[in-house]
Amino acid sequence: MICDFGIEPRVEHFASIVDVVGRYGQVEEAMDIISRMPIEPDKAVWGALLGACRVHNNVELARVAAEALMRLEPESSGPYVLLYNMYVDVERWSDADQIRIMMDKNDIKKERGYSRWQCHQTFGGVEHWKRVKGFMWKYGGGMDRVDLFRIAEEDFAKWEKKCKALKTEGAKAESVGPVVGPWKNIHNELNADSVNSFCKNDVDSFKFCIPNGVVPLHSYTNEKTQVSCSVLSSVSEAGPSSHNMPGSIQAQDAQYLRNSAGLMNLTQTCSTSKEDIIGNVHTGAPPPWFDATKGNQLDVALKSEQSDLVSSKARKSSKLNPKRVGAAWAERRKLELELEKRGELVNNNYDANWLPNFGRVWQSGTRKESRKEFRMEDKASPKADNQSEVLMPLQPYISKRMRRDTSE
Amino acid sequence: MEYLLPTLREKREVDSLIRDTIDKVLVLRFGRSSDAVCLQLDDILYKSARDVSRFATVALVDVDSEEIQVYVKYFDITFMPSTVFFFNAHHMKMDSGSADHTKWVGTFQRKQDFIDVVEAIYRGAMKGKLIVSCPLPPERIPKFQLLYKDV
Numbered sequence: 001m002i003c004d005f006g007i008e009p010r011v012e013h014f015a016s017i018v019d020v021v022g023r024y025g026q027v028e029e030a031m032d033i034i035s036r037m038p039i040e041p042d043k044a045v046w047g048a049l050l051g052a053c054r055v056h057n058n059v060e061l062a063r064v065a066a067e068a069l070m071r072l073e074p075e076s077s078g079p080y081v082l083l084y085n086m087y088v089d090v091e092r093w094s095d096a097d098q099i100r101i102m103m104d105k106n107d108i109k110k111e112r113g114y115s116r117w118q119c120h121q122t123f124g125g126v127e128h129w130k131r132v133k134g135f136m137w138k139y140g141g142g143m144d145r146v147d148l149f150r151i152a153e154e155d156f157a158k159w160e161k162k163c164k165a166l167k168t169e170g171a172k173a174e175s176v177g178p179v180v181g182p183w184k185n186i187h188n189e190l191n192a193d194s195v196n197s198f199c200k201n202d203v204d205s206f207k208f209c210i211p212n213g214v215v216p217l218h219s220y221t222n223e224k225t226q227v228s229c230s231v232l233s234s235v236s237e238a239g240p241s242s243h244n245m246p247g248s249i250q251a252q253d254a255q256y257l258r259n260s261a262g263l264m265n266l267t268q269t270c271s272t273s274k275e276d277i278i279g280n281v282h283t284g285a286p287p288p289w290f291d292a293t294k295g296n297q298l299d300v301a302l303k304s305e306q307s308d309l310v311s312s313k314a315r316k317s318s319k320l321n322p323k324r325v326g327a328a329w330a331e332r333r334k335l336e337l338e339l340e341k342r343g344e345l346v347n348n349n350y351d352a353n354w355l356p357n358f359g360r361v362w363q364s365g366t367r368k369e370s371r372k373e374f375r376m377e378d379k380a381s382p383k384a385d386n387q388s389e390v391l392m393p394l395q396p397y398i399s400k401r402m403r404r405d406t407s408e
Numbered sequence: 409m410e411y412l413l414p415t416l417r418e419k420r421e422v423d424s425l426i427r428d429t430i431d432k433v434l435v436l437r438f439g440r441s442s443d444a445v446c447l448q449l450d451d452i453l454y455k456s457a458r459d460v461s462r463f464a465t466v467a468l469v470d471v472d473s474e475e476i477q478v479y480v481k482y483f484d485i486t487f488m489p490s491t492v493f494f495f496n497a498h499h500m501k502m503d504s505g506s507a508d509h510t511k512w513v514g515t516f517q518r519k520q521d522f523i524d525v526v527e528a529i530y531r532g533a534m535k536g537k538l539i540v541s542c543p544l545p546p547e548r549i550p551k552f553q554l555l556y557k558d559v
Contacts, residue, residue, distance in 0.1 A: 324431075324495075324534045325532075325534075325536055326496025326497055326498040326533075327536075333496075334430060354423055358482060359501060360484065360510065361509070367499075
């Protein structure tokens with residue numbers, strides 16, 4: 001790389017290589033690369049390896065990577081969660097429990113619904129940034145908008161705070177939802193959420209988390225609600241959801257996931273038959289702010305306005321600016337044309353010498369003079385041609401004094 | 409382009425057009441229909457002729473015809489293409505930053521430029537001004553040099 005491109009490989013390059021090699025399936029090779037790296041591997045590198053191991057189910061290497069990550073980022077719950085899930089998948093329950101114990105010992109808090117590591121690593125990391133930039137460059141699109149697809153540290157911190165607040169609120173309300181169950185669903189929720197966020201391509205959606213025990217209101221009821229991410233928290237805090245909760249958490253979650261997999265979270269306003277009778281814009285009914293009694297007055301007013309418009313337009317067109325250029329000439333000409341149309345005046349006197357009004361380039365004075373000048377020049381030019389035929393005898397120049405002297 | 413825009417070869421035709429165009433700007437292009445720059449200008453004129461048809465009429469004058477030489481001398485046409493503007497049989501001048509205000513020498517870079525110029529002339533004429541200033545920035549105005557003779 002140094003010879004070909006003149007750049008020294010940095011840790012990001014190694015992260016990319018590990019990622020590609022790992023995704024291809026050769027996780028041992030990837031591990032090899034890491035061990036031979038001249039630079040200290042950072043969390044991006046280990047993260048790439050861990051992801052690859054997760055995909056290709058290599059538990060041993062996953063453990064190595066996870067441990068490295070735990071050392072690098074002791075507060076991150078991501079590696080724990082991922083390793084836990086892997087153990088659960090291969091049914092190594094004792095190891096899984098051990099991970100749980102480690103988490104409690106180190107006071108790691110697992111966030112519901114969306115792994116911090118995956119979120120921040122994937123969407124805040126350097127790799128992601130590079131990949132997004134490359135994609136945008138390749139497929140066109142505002143390079144200045146790349147920032148949108150990246151989560152900054154502050155935003156992430158804010159989101160975490162929100163999640164914690166939601167969790168505490170949810171804990172206060174009657175949350176019957178089983179605590180143990182969702183553990184097993186970490187993986188599924190993670191996947192579902194990452195899929196959703198990729199669909200939406202919107203920074204806000206990344207911050208969404210389905211807190212346990214708080215249910216998004218879905219309005220198949222007659223209440224009008226808004227199922228938008230930002231409003232969710234306030235709606236859930238409102239409380240009427242509590243009676244919905246016990247049996248229907250899973251159902252609601254599934255519904256919500258299904259809905260959010262579509263493009264927009266539009267709720268239907270309940271359209272009762274009453275409104276249809278009254279009529280709407282499309283049927284041409286008058287708007288509700290007009291009284292029925294005043295309706296007639298309205299029609300009259302409208303009609304009179306229209307007639308006014310028509311007449312005013314006609315008035316405008318007939319009154320051309322009398323000061324416009326050539327107004328007098330235009331009026332005269334119009335009259336002449338009308339007369340010609342009627343056949344009274346036949347104007348066949350075509351003047352071969354007529355010249356339009358024209359102002360010449362180098363001319364002082366009015367335009368009338370330009371025509372006169374031109375005519376004079378026209379007459380003068382053939383005479384000038386004649387004169388040039390007579391050869392002028394060449395004579396030396398004699399000054400006035402000399403001429404005076406000679407004449408004296 | 410002769411079959412798309414009215415091309416005039418006789419003085420009589422030019423005269424009648426000038427006299428009969430009332431309350432509309434008359435755009436007369438003096439040039440040869442075989443010249444490259446003329447062709448470009450003709451193309452722009454043709455494409456915008458319909459858009460400005462409510463307040464302008466466009467016509468082409470062939471500069472190679474004999475009867476038109478009078479006008480060539482009268483209007484001092486030396487560069488091809490030159491465009492002269494008339495309103496109600498009065499000649500309109502436009503100050504485009506060049507030495508010659510009596511005509512527009514050269515072509516337009518865009519249709520919109522031409523439409524802007526014609527609109528400026530129309531507005532000035534309606535207000536009673538015989539000379540208007542050019543609405544285009546100087547980089548879009550074609551530059552030329554006037555040669556002097558017998559001054």
